[in-house]
Amino acid sequence: MEYALALLVLAALVAAVVWLPLRRRGEEERHEETMLAELSAAKEAKYREIRDAELDHRMGKLSRDDWRSVDRDLRAEAIEILRQLDRIEGRTPDGGMDR
Amino acid sequence: MEGVGSACLAVALLTALYAVAASIYGGRTRRRAWISSGRRAMYCVAALSVTAFALLESAFLRSDFSYALVAEGSSRDTPTFYKVTAVWATQDGSLLLWVTLLSIFSTTVLFLTRRSLRDITPWATAVLGCIAAFFLLLMVGWENPFDTLAVPPPDGAGLNPLLRHPAMMIHPPMLYTGYVGFSIPFAFAIGALIARRTGADWIRATRRFALIAWTFLGTGIMLGALWSYTELGWGGYWAWDPVENASVMPWLVGTAFLHSIMVQEKRGMLKVWNVSLICATFTLALMGTFLVRSGILESIHAFGASTIGVQFLVFIGLVIAVSAGLIIARLPYLRSEARLDSLLSREAFFLLNNLVLVGLCLVILWGTFFPLISEAITGTEASVGPPWFNRLVTPLALVLVLLTAIGPMLAWRRFSPSSLRRILTVPLAVVAVVLVVLLALTNAADSPPSLAMFCLVAFVLAAVGQELWRGTVARRTVSGESWPRALARLTGRNRRRYGGFLVHAGIAVLFLGVAASSAFLDQRDVRLSPGESFEVNGYDVTYREATAKLGGDSAGTGAPISFGAVLDVRKNGKHFVLRPSRNYYASSDPSLGTISRFFEGEATSEVDVRWGLTRDFWLAVRPDIGSLEQPIREADAKFADSPGDVQALIIASLAERYRSDPPPAAFRAIASPLVVWIWIGGGIAVLGALVAAWPSPEARLRRVRSLYSARVGQELSRA
Numbered sequence: 001m002e003y004a005l006a007l008l009v010l011a012a013l014v015a016a017v018v019w020l021p022l023r024r025r026g027e028e029e030r031h032e033e034t035m036l037a038e039l040s041a042a043k044e045a046k047y048r049e050i051r052d053a054e055l056d057h058r059m060g061k062l063s064r065d066d067w068r069s070v071d072r073d074l075r076a077e078a079i080e081i082l083r084q085l086d087r088i089e090g091r092t093p094d095g096g097m098d099r
Numbered sequence: 100m101e102g103v104g105s106a107c108l109a110v111a112l113l114t115a116l117y118a119v120a121a122s123i124y125g126g127r128t129r130r131r132a133w134i135s136s137g138r139r140a141m142y143c144v145a146a147l148s149v150t151a152f153a154l155l156e157s158a159f160l161r162s163d164f165s166y167a168l169v170a171e172g173s174s175r176d177t178p179t180f181y182k183v184t185a186v187w188a189t190q191d192g193s194l195l196l197w198v199t200l201l202s203i204f205s206t207t208v209l210f211l212t213r214r215s216l217r218d219i220t221p222w223a224t225a226v227l228g229c230i231a232a233f234f235l236l237l238m239v240g241w242e243n244p245f246d247t248l249a250v251p252p253p254d255g256a257g258l259n260p261l262l263r264h265p266a267m268m269i270h271p272p273m274l275y276t277g278y279v280g281f282s283i284p285f286a287f288a289i290g291a292l293i294a295r296r297t298g299a300d301w302i303r304a305t306r307r308f309a310l311i312a313w314t315f316l317g318t319g320i321m322l323g324a325l326w327s328y329t330e331l332g333w334g335g336y337w338a339w340d341p342v343e344n345a346s347v348m349p350w351l352v353g354t355a356f357l358h359s360i361m362v363q364e365k366r367g368m369l370k371v372w373n374v375s376l377i378c379a380t381f382t383l384a385l386m387g388t389f390l391v392r393s394g395i396l397e398s399i400h401a402f403g404a405s406t407i408g409v410q411f412l413v414f415i416g417l418v419i420a421v422s423a424g425l426i427i428a429r430l431p432y433l434r435s436e437a438r439l440d441s442l443l444s445r446e447a448f449f450l451l452n453n454l455v456l457v458g459l460c461l462v463i464l465w466g467t468f469f470p471l472i473s474e475a476i477t478g479t480e481a482s483v484g485p486p487w488f489n490r491l492v493t494p495l496a497l498v499l500v501l502l503t504a505i506g507p508m509l510a511w512r513r514f515s516p517s518s519l520r521r522i523l524t525v526p527l528a529v530v531a532v533v534l535v536v537l538l539a540l541t542n543a544a545d546s547p548p549s550l551a552m553f554c555l556v557a558f559v560l561a562a563v564g565q566e567l568w569r570g571t572v573a574r575r576t577v578s579g580e581s582w583p584r585a586l587a588r589l590t591g592r593n594r595r596r597y598g599g600f601l602v603h604a605g606i607a608v609l610f611l612g613v614a615a616s617s618a619f620l621d622q623r624d625v626r627l628s629p630g631e632s633f634e635v636n637g638y639d640v641t642y643r644e645a646t647a648k649l650g651g652d653s654a655g656t657g658a659p660i661s662f663g664a665v666l667d668v669r670k671n672g673k674h675f676v677l678r679p680s681r682n683y684y685a686s687s688d689p690s691l692g693t694i695s696r697f698f699e700g701e702a703t704s705e706v707d708v709r710w711g712l713t714r715d716f717w718l719a720v721r722p723d724i725g726s727l728e729q730p731i732r733e734a735d736a737k738f739a740d741s742p743g744d745v746q747a748l749i750i751a752s753l754a755e756r757y758r759s760d761p762p763p764a765a766f767r768a769i770a771s772p773l774v775v776w777i778w779i780g781g782g783i784a785v786l787g788a789l790v791a792a793w794p795s796p797e798a799r800l801r802r803v804r805s806l807y808s809a810r811v812g813q814e815l816s817r818a
Contacts, residue, residue, distance in 0.1 A: 001102075002100075002101075002102030002103065003102035003103075003105055003106050004102075005102075006102050006103040006105075006106035006107075007106040007109060007110060010106055010107060010110040010147065011110050011113070013143075014110060014114050014140070014143045014147075017139050017140075017142070017143050018114070018117065018121070018136045018137075018139050018140045018143065019136070020136075020139070021131075021132045021133075021135035021136045021139065022132050022133070022136055024132070028131075028132070029131065029132070032131075047811075047814065047815055050811075050815060051815065075808065075811055078811050079804070079807040079808065079811060082807055082810060082811065083807070086215075087214050089217070090214055090215055090216065090217030090220075091215070091217070092215055092216065092300055092303075093802075093803045093806040093807055093810070
């Protein structure tokens with residue numbers, strides 16, 4: 001009797017724990033898809049900013065020192081976006097590519 | 100509570116099987132929800148296993164003899180410390196310990212990798228779930244630790260007296276933690292093969308687990324050697340016993356693995372070799388667990404015959420078949436990304452060290468299973484003894500120590516002969532000085548292999564010292580820091596490198612102890628009466644008096660009777676006293692008399708050792724209680740039905756009779772040089788491994804930042 005009761009209670013507890021991600025599946029995946037789309041767009045925008053800054057520097061609109069400072073900040077922001085993307089996609093910093 | 104314990108195991112088994120199914124489904128369909136569900140299932144297996152283990156511990160502490168396991172492995176008079184540890188002295192309890200440790204390790208690694216390696220982790224989860232399910236199935240199907248007795252006995256049989264030793268009780272969990280720890284890199288290697296992600300990601304994610312497993316396994320082996328030295332009464336620490344060999348084989352292959360993964364991380368080479376090594380390490384770890392319990396080979400460490408040998412063999416066979424099949428199927432993905440540039444490079448020496456380590460393992464494997472092989476071929480069981488092992492292992496060990504010195508001094512890719520000359524000058528000079536001193540001042544030349552080992556140990560220590568010196572000088576040149584700060588910063592920022600050097604130094608010191616103590620020990624076996632003396636290695640030993648203690652042995656093992664001796668030892672004007680003894684445990688054999696059962700049960704040696712940095716003096720006694728046989732037999736006949744306190748008085752009078760008029764006792768005395776350095780070296784190696792395994796967030800941040808910077812640059816140039 002004790003065995004059967006314990007079996008039922010423990011099985012119910014385990015079922016609740018392992019079932020949770022399956023129940024939240026749709027909601028979480030939708031949220032992640034939205035986040036991924038937003039972050040991908042943000043990444044492309046940031047890359048565009050980096051290229052624009054470089055072009056401005058080449059055209060003489062930005063001094064070398066100013067361009068370096070801007071470029072460093074923009075790349076740091078791009079790295080932060082990549083980090084967030086990797087966290088959602090479960091990839092390693094090298095982009096999940098095997099050497 | 101036995102129902103709750105059994106239910107924990109049954110639900111854990113079903114949950115582990117669910118983890119396997121959910122993870123495989125999630126891995127194949129790339130559905131995150133199922134992968135997450137499988138991972139959570141493994142967390143639940145850990146919670147259930149820990150609960151079951153706690154319930155069993157509680158039963159042992161309460162001396163609840165309604166549990167068959169408690170009745171078999173404990174007793175009311177077993178000291179509390181040994182009640183706690185008696186759980187894993189039994190087969191069922193050790194299986195529960197295995198699965199509990201495995202589930203804790205699995206939970207830790209799966210939690211740490213929950214947001215990374217998404218291609219590999221579902222498959223690794225499935226592998227870990229399979230291993231957990233196998234051990235749970237053994238318990239649910241055949242060896243349930245929560246089995247109960249219809250009629251509980253008033254007292255239990257008690258813990259095997261040989262196991263009543265502090266080192267022996269910590270030794271099994273250490274070994275098991277080592278064995279279990281290797282299942283993590285194994286699972287991720289299999290996951291990487293299935294997912295075709297054969298880069299170094301799986302290595303980076305599990306390297307620390309492999310290092311921790313290696314450290315625990317090594318510590319377990321060292322503690323086992325200490326137990327053998329101080330408990331078994333033969334005076335040695337290593338007997339090439341099958342169970343000892345079974346623990347050292349995965350450690351050797353694991354050592355090779357820890358070196359060769361560096362080559363894959365740095366150069367993208369040795370991929371097939373690395374996955375093969377970790378599969379072999381895990382298989383050997385399973386075999387180690389199996390050998391302790393199976394009784395298929397004669398061993399002083401095999402405590403009881405197993406009922407699960409066939410199941411273990413089937414599982415080991417499956418592990419080998421699946422691993423080999425996967426490696427063959429994935430060969431196209433396991434091609435090296437670089438070639439060996441030069442034979443004079445760190446990777447070439449690492450490869451050589453790997454070959455020596457695997458060679459050592461194969462020699463030991465052959466020697467260990469030789470009795471089975473010879474029986475299968477000739478029909479007669481023959482075994483190889485320590486001389487066979489020593490003859491083959493000694494030259495390989497010498498080569499290994501040589502490589503330990505040279506390998507870390509070399510650079511990756513290639514190293515010029517002129518640079519080699521430069522870095523070898525100081526260590527070789529140290530070796531020359533040590534050689535001259537040894538030849539001039541000691542008798543080390545009497546044992547050429549030991550002399551060679553002493554020189555090689557000096558070579559390793561000088562090489563490690565030189566590396567530290569050069570690194571500190573280089574850092575001081577750049578930073579201008581003080582010497583201690585520069586050394587601390589140097590090692591702190593390169594923990595893996597300098598932790599590894601410390602491990603090398605520790606292993607070298609350990610080999611120093613082995614070489615000295617095995618070649619230059621002095622041993623004497625004598626029979627003495629009180630007042631008589633003997634001499635060994637300059638020690639004058641006098642048997643002062645006999646001792647007899649009831650219910651209070653010096654080691655606190657709970658032995659009811661302990662006969663011993665007090666001996667005065669003198670050397671070079673110094674005097675110390677040793678008190679070896681022999682403990683007698685009551686037998687539960689009902690055919691023995693009520694008094695004689697206290698003298699005819701198991702007996703264990705409690706040796707006394709005078710530890711010293713240069714030499715140990717080890718002493719064991721074997722009292723002759725034959726003179727008590729007649730009075731014991733008479734007491735059996737006269738006091739069979741007497742109350743317990745009367746019987747206790749009779750036993751006390753018999754003990755006093757031995758103490759006051761002792762017959763000659765047998766003594767074994769050993770003067771062993773430098774033996775304590777085996778454990779000091781082991782301790783240094785453990786410290787080094789901890790330094791190497793300690794997380795270095797700064798280094799990780801630096802690496803991650805540079806990887807992201809490179810990726811941004813790459814993606815910008817592509818567009």
